[in-house]
Amino acid sequence: MGIFSGIFGGSKNGNGKEVSDIPWKPLNAIIQLEDIKKQSKIRPQIIFKHSTSCGISRMVLNMFKSGYGLEEGQMDFYFLDLLANRDVSHEVASVFGVMHQSPQLLIIKNGVVVVHDSHGSISDIKLEQYL
Numbered sequence: 001m002g003i004f005s006g007i008f009g010g011s012k013n014g015n016g017k018e019v020s021d022i023p024w025k026p027l028n029a030i031i032q033l034e035d036i037k038k039q040s041k042i043r044p045q046i047i048f049k050h051s052t053s054c055g056i057s058r059m060v061l062n063m064f065k066s067g068y069g070l071e072e073g074q075m076d077f078y079f080l081d082l083l084a085n086r087d088v089s090h091e092v093a094s095v096f097g098v099m100h101q102s103p104q105l106l107i108i109k110n111g112v113v114v115v116h117d118s119h120g121s122i123s124d125i126k127l128e129q130y131l
Helices: 032-038 055-066 087-095 120-126
Strands: 024-026 045-050 076-081 102-108 111-120
Touching: 024 111, 032 045, 032 087, 045 055, 055 120, 076 087, 076 102, 087 102, 111 120
Parallel strands: 024 076, 045 076
Antiparallel strands: 045 102, 102 111
16 A cells, blocks of 8 residues: 555455556646646646545545546546645646636646546546547
8 A cells, every 4th residue: 555545545346456546646846737748748647636625526536536447657647635735726727727626637638738627527537538
C-alpha cells in the first residue's frame, strides 16, 4: 500500500488484490501545470479536482475509480486536493480557461482542455475516447 492508498487506493477483489488502482500523481504546485501542458503533447493528462471534506466529491471519486480500466502509461492522472492547494486550483482554472467546480475532471491534450465535467457527469466521460 502506497502513501496515497487511503485516499487514492483501489478497492480489493476477492483475492485481496487491488483493482481499479489509478496511478495518481499529487498536483500540489503551480509549476506542475507547465509540465502537464508539455506532457499532454505526448499523452493525455487528467486532473481530478477533489474536495476532501465533501461527501459528494468522495462519492464521485469512488465512481470514477470503479470505472477505471486503462492500462498503465496510457494517460497521466493528477489528483488535486482542493482544500490543501487552493492556489493551484485557481491557477488550473486560469491556465486552462475552465471555471472551477468540485469535484471536477479535466482531460488535457496538446496543451488544451478537450473535455471537462463535474459532479456525477464525470462518470459519463469515457477516457478511452481521448487516447
